[in-house]
Amino acid sequence: MARKFSFRLEPVLKIKTHKVQEAKEAFAEAQYLRVKKENEIVQMESYLDSILMDSSAGKASAAE
Numbered sequence: 001m002a003r004k005f006s007f008r009l010e011p012v013l014k015i016k017t018h019k020v021q022e023a024k025e026a027f028a029e030a031q032y033l034r035v036k037k038e039n040e041i042v043q044m045e046s047y048l049d050s051i052l053m054d055s056s057a058g059k060a061s062a063a064e
Helices: 010-063
Strands: none
Touching: none
């Protein structure tokens, strides 16, 4: 007689759960880095705007 085929699904499910958790963590880190970079861009834009405002105000007062 042939042996009965036995396959346990639990190890496969554990691997899948682990991979899903890794993907969620990688996605969360990518989101964090994106928000951090967006905040840096906003800060740099504000800084550059303030420099432009200071330089244009300085030129106007020097011309008077």
